[in-house]
Amino acid sequence: VTVWGIVVAGGRGARFGAPKQFHPLGPTRRNLVDHSVTTAAAVCDRVVVVLPDDRRWDGLPVAAAVTGGESRSDSVRAGLAAVGDDADVVVVHDAARPLASSDLFRAVVDAVRAGADGAVPALALADTVKRVDGDRVVETVTREALVAVQTPQAFRADVLRRAHARRADATDDAALVEATGGTVVVVPGERANLKVTTRADLDIVAALLDGPPGTAP
């Protein structure tokens, strides 16, 4: 089984400011993208990194470094175009989650090898979820059976290519696969696998990378 990884660090920074993405973090001073590519490379046979259009890749050797698109899904499609025909499984990972472990990459890949079309890490929702209208709470949502999903997300390569052929946008790749009728399963996510979307998140991730012995990652 040949596994390709796509690390999505791209787009034009509309979702994620480029400076944050390339901000050095932790004792090793590696940035979010370096962390994600390193972890992906530990599990995937080949890795494609998707970058903003004003960035060149100067990190670890990768199979390809391509320029992202307007939306996150466009960026994944740009990466997917650089994935070889030999790929059996494709793992898509957001560089904004630098603390995902190699075990988590293995877990989603294994779930696809075991027969699922796709596999995503998921956690029970820790917080109460409410629906709002402006700043007014409308209702408290029943959160039984709801999970928060993360990346890395693994897919059968043919299924992922077919799902992206529709050129739709979604907040994750699993949603596109679900829309084509594919079976997506969940594996246990990781608490420390936070998504960096704000400066405060970056501070949190930096603290975790600098954390005391025994601390994630």
Added chain:
Amino acid sequence: VTVWGIVVAGGRGARFGAPKQFHPLGPTRRNLVDHSVTTAAAVCDRVVVVLPDDRRWDGLPVAAAVTGGESRSDSVRAGLAAVGDDADVVVVHDAARPLASSDLFRAVVDAVRAGADGAVPALALADTVKRVDGDRVVETVTREALVAVQTPQAFRADVLRRAHARRADATDDAALVEATGGTVVVVPGERANLKVTTRADLDIVAALLDGPPGTAP
């Protein structure tokens, strides 16, 4: 306006193991409850702490230390019974969120002083949310208008007492107030205000308390 705070550290550890709750953290070696009581005391005129039945309070001076109940809502009711008749606003806070700031306490109190029946901190959902059946994804939930809510949650004292008089259970107090028709508004939550529900969460919070200068809190 007289503000009382209830720090919920109680129940019998079904939701939250007592050892974790009283585990010393960070450079000051204070536990989760101490952190939460200290922050509550900075904003509230009087503080009630709700403890497991095998614990006595030996931290900061508080107005009352009471024993919690079976459910979280039972524990809040135990605390509410110790809140004075002079209370205009009651703030309920989970000790499992030791990184909530005093500014956040002030923000929810101010929103109630400005006319709401209740006010809760809320964040946009960072992760994609899916509905699952076992380990199989059933659907991706539209997360527009959905928020993850935190504590501290502030309420008009009379409204909160009336909501709890029904003796119902819910994952937060705002849900009980919503059920009685009260208006609950949201204020911006804090990314670092994580809820400690697992050992991994405790490690994350410990790393944040030990974090580099400039890091929350």
